[in-house]
Amino acid sequence: MYAVIRTGGKQYRVAPGDTLKIETAAHNDGAIEFADVLAVSAEEGKFEQELGGAKVLASVVGEGRGDKILVFHYKRKKQYKKLQGHRQNFVEVKINEILVNGKSFKAESK
Numbered sequence: 001m002y003a004v005i006r007t008g009g010k011q012y013r014v015a016p017g018d019t020l021k022i023e024t025a026a027h028n029d030g031a032i033e034f035a036d037v038l039a040v041s042a043e044e045g046k047f048e049q050e051l052g053g054a055k056v057l058a059s060v061v062g063e064g065r066g067d068k069i070l071v072f073h074y075k076r077k078k079q080y081k082k083l084q085g086h087r088q089n090f091v092e093v094k095i096n097e098i099l100v101n102g103k104s105f106k107a108e109s110k
Contacts, residue, residue, distance in 0.1 A: 001015060001016065001041070001042055001043075001098065001105045002014060002015040002040075002041055002098075003015075003037055003039065003040045003041075003054070003056055003098045003100075004037070004038040004039040004040075005034045005036060005037055005038065005056050006036045006038055007022050007023070007034055007036065008022055008023030008024075008025065009023075010022075010023070011038065014056060014095045014098075015098075016096065016097060016105055016106055016107035016108075017094070017107035017108070018094070018095045019061060019092060019093070019094045019095075020092070020093060020095075021066075021090040021091070021092050021093075022090060022091055022093060023088065023089070023090060023091075024063075024089040024090065024091055025091055027060050027091065030059055031057070031058070031059055031060070032057075032058045032091075032093055033055055033056070033057055033058075034055060034056040034057075034058065035054075035055050037054040037055060037056060037100070038051075039051075040054055040098065040100045042103070042105070048101060051100065052101075053099075053100075053101075054098075054099065054100040054101070055098075055099050056095060056097070056098050056099075057095075057096050057097040057098075057099070058093040058095050058096055059093065059094050059096055060091060060092070060093055061092040061093060061094050062091075062092045063089070063090070063091050063092070064089075064090060064092070065087045065088065065089055065090070066087055066088045066089075066090055067087070068085050068086070068087050069085065069086045069087070069088075070083065070084075070085055071083070071084045071085070071086060072084075095107070
């Protein structure tokens with residue numbers, strides 16, 4: 001059981017119980033709801049045809065900043081060099097439930 005969601009300009013394949021880092025997204029009381037669901041598969045090789053009202057519910061595990069990325073611009077023979085660093089903010093979320101067509105798929109507790 002998995003779903004494909006779009007957030008922050010990227011697409012993610014998620015299943016109940018998965019933990020992933022996404023770009024900073026607005027959340028309230030530690031809960032995030034993803035309504036932009038692109039595909040849902042309940043069993044191997046079969047996809048749900050109707051995705052009206054499909055959503056993925058997740059809870060926030062933590063927030064942070066990623067590793068530093070160095071951007072180096074260089075033009076030969078012109079004595080031009082420029083070094084710039086960047087650290088992307090992220091939110092770590094745990095997928096709790098996938099809702100589609102009145103069906104609910106939750107993470108199995110161990």
